[in-house]
Amino acid sequence: MPRQYELADASVVVVIGSGAGGGTLANELAQKGLDVVCVEAGARLTLADVENDPAVMDERMGWNDPRIGPPVWLCKTVGGTTMRWSAITPRIRPHELRPRTTYGLLDGTSLIDWPIAFEEIEPYYVRAENKMGVTGTHGIPPSFETSNYKVLAAGGRAIGYTEITSTRTAINSVARDGRPACLQIGFCHEGCKIGAKWSTLYTEIPKAEATEHFELRTEALALRINHDAAGRVTGVVYADANGVMHEQRARAVAVAGNVVETTRLLLNSESARFPNGLGNSTGQLGRNYMRHVTSLISAVMPGDVNYHKGTRQSGIILDEQYHRPGRGFAGGYIIETASDYPLGVVSVTGGWGQPVAERVEKFTRLAGVFITGEDPPQPDNRITLHATERDAYGLAVPVIEYAMHPNSLAMQEHAIRQTTELYESIGGRDVIASRGIGLACHNMGVARMSRSPDDGVTNAFGQVHDIANLFVSDGSVFSSSGAANPTLTIVALAIRQADHIAGRIERREL
Amino acid sequence: MNETVTTRRRFLVAAIGLCGSTAGLPVCRAWAQGNARLDAAELPSIVEMARRLYPHVWLPDEVYAEVLNDALTSVAAGQAARAAVTAAEAALDAGESGRFVGLDTAVQVEALRAIEAEPYFATIQMAVRDRLYNHPTVWEMLGYEGPSFERGGYLNRGAGDIDWLPETD
Numbered sequence: 001m002p003r004q005y006e007l008a009d010a011s012v013v014v015v016i017g018s019g020a021g022g023g024t025l026a027n028e029l030a031q032k033g034l035d036v037v038c039v040e041a042g043a044r045l046t047l048a049d050v051e052n053d054p055a056v057m058d059e060r061m062g063w064n065d066p067r068i069g070p071p072v073w074l075c076k077t078v079g080g081t082t083m084r085w086s087a088i089t090p091r092i093r094p095h096e097l098r099p100r101t102t103y104g105l106l107d108g109t110s111l112i113d114w115p116i117a118f119e120e121i122e123p124y125y126v127r128a129e130n131k132m133g134v135t136g137t138h139g140i141p142p143s144f145e146t147s148n149y150k151v152l153a154a155g156g157r158a159i160g161y162t163e164i165t166s167t168r169t170a171i172n173s174v175a176r177d178g179r180p181a182c183l184q185i186g187f188c189h190e191g192c193k194i195g196a197k198w199s200t201l202y203t204e205i206p207k208a209e210a211t212e213h214f215e216l217r218t219e220a221l222a223l224r225i226n227h228d229a230a231g232r233v234t235g236v237v238y239a240d241a242n243g244v245m246h247e248q249r250a251r252a253v254a255v256a257g258n259v260v261e262t263t264r265l266l267l268n269s270e271s272a273r274f275p276n277g278l279g280n281s282t283g284q285l286g287r288n289y290m291r292h293v294t295s296l297i298s299a300v301m302p303g304d305v306n307y308h309k310g311t312r313q314s315g316i317i318l319d320e321q322y323h324r325p326g327r328g329f330a331g332g333y334i335i336e337t338a339s340d341y342p343l344g345v346v347s348v349t350g351g352w353g354q355p356v357a358e359r360v361e362k363f364t365r366l367a368g369v370f371i372t373g374e375d376p377p378q379p380d381n382r383i384t385l386h387a388t389e390r391d392a393y394g395l396a397v398p399v400i401e402y403a404m405h406p407n408s409l410a411m412q413e414h415a416i417r418q419t420t421e422l423y424e425s426i427g428g429r430d431v432i433a434s435r436g437i438g439l440a441c442h443n444m445g446v447a448r449m450s451r452s453p454d455d456g457v458t459n460a461f462g463q464v465h466d467i468a469n470l471f472v473s474d475g476s477v478f479s480s481s482g483a484a485n486p487t488l489t490i491v492a493l494a495i496r497q498a499d500h501i502a503g504r505i506e507r508r509e510l
Numbered sequence: 511m512n513e514t515v516t517t518r519r520r521f522l523v524a525a526i527g528l529c530g531s532t533a534g535l536p537v538c539r540a541w542a543q544g545n546a547r548l549d550a551a552e553l554p555s556i557v558e559m560a561r562r563l564y565p566h567v568w569l570p571d572e573v574y575a576e577v578l579n580d581a582l583t584s585v586a587a588g589q590a591a592r593a594a595v596t597a598a599e600a601a602l603d604a605g606e607s608g609r610f611v612g613l614d615t616a617v618q619v620e621a622l623r624a625i626e627a628e629p630y631f632a633t634i635q636m637a638v639r640d641r642l643y644n645h646p647t648v649w650e651m652l653g654y655e656g657p658s659f660e661r662g663g664y665l666n667r668g669a670g671d672i673d674w675l676p677e678t679d
Contacts (some may be wrong), residue, residue: 052657055644144665147672158678183663184670193659241518303674308654310669342645342654352563352626352635353619361566364653425677 010249019080021474022256023200027208028498041229042077052439053253057190069400094118103330115460124492136167148307149315153424163318170198184310254476259443291440293373299428307339333373447476555610581637594630
């Protein structure tokens, strides 16, 4: 039986958001016997609500409230973006946690090293991989090799890559943890119809409920975090499905709203004591927003690939996830299988007329990848609130300011060149690549972990520097972006944060 | 069949609304006749425009007309689509011959280039694109097999099959 807590119960930890960060943190705390109320803006779907239909599922899960600036791809649903993610789970590499030391001063960037050594994160990576069922770890067999992966692997070998793997995906290759093996349904971005892909909706959340130390409140939009005269947070004000406001009291609060909404909530929680918002005493909140260097690249192959048959992703190439200044840029990137639907092919190709029609007519012969690469932090890449624009809830509309650094542009071109060579080496042609700023599914920074409050918002455990019982638990805390898809690291950090919070509660520090 | 009936009903409701306010437009004439499908004879230049936007020789005019009709009768975007169609029709038929249909393809493309910066152009383009590439006939012709859950996924229906890949090492 899920518990129900009184609004006035100030012994609970309130976690805002139920996705990779919030859902994991909440479950880890509940497993330790700590009482948790999770406040989630979205509704709770079941697998019966999942359909193989992008438009329908965007309607059901997408968080499409107005925002100004380049597009972001957020979810407002129990499970957050773990419902929509591709489930690619590589690790950040040790050198990527020391970008300032490794890359030196990069003009226009605000690189800092993470306040955590790789050795401190590694055991949590191991736990996260076990929790999520990452293929190739813990004795879990590799992922099924889709034809799109076979093309990528063959091309990769042809141009000399060696770190080519059909592992590192949090989709069950065999039945595990009460969830079935993948049936190669496709439509991974629309929510996994059978729950083979890890999502907190059907892992962390029910497990937390089973502890009887956890309550999930859905369609509860957090509006503001309150604090007392001593500067400690005391509760979270949220609006329920009927727009009625409530305040849940709390001993500690953790925010995991996926960067944009995390920033908005902390900024909206301004007070006389914190006039620029919570966690913004040094003006760092919202700055150093990162979204990875990306490109969607596809090629027309000599024969049928049918990349729509199966998971969108079934393997990656890690050879470029290193710092080799000889390539003309700092940091590295990962090449990952990616497929698309006809409408997606037409949209990504862009324009109209004969060229786009000819492209999509070669649908069965397309092979494709997604690039994700390190995006250095820049102080003026930031999220703020609009002075006057308000959304349907009366909340200030977020403004996202983002420009690609020259390092990112150079990396993007390199990735496109390498991928072009890869496909052409096995007969591919007509490579099309997206350039510039893409749709951000990887949001990071804005409340980054730092040794000093002068260049970050949170400490090495994601605690807001100047508020002892306020935590940030999503990709906002990344000190730098690394190249890896962020979810695995978010989960690892959330497990680590749960250990930290539990320890402090045990020592009566919280 | 049920779907056709529903579409026809939705269409009639929309048609009544439109004709009450903007009687006399060509679109209104087509709708007033109560056709569940857009009558290509009533909006030939817009059907032709849809074909030039996404030209597939194997695709019959009926499919282009069907997706246009769906856009025009959609509750959410119908009004914007109807206004856009009216504007586009006026622009495209403003040439010397007074008719967009029948012009050489190159001339048609040129005429479309001349209006592609207009907001109504994008409205029509997006409406056609989003519906055309979700149309079962188009999927079938492209070799895209679509939703798979009901058929047990692609695991035993071709996932991983590839027969032309060269040996590399």
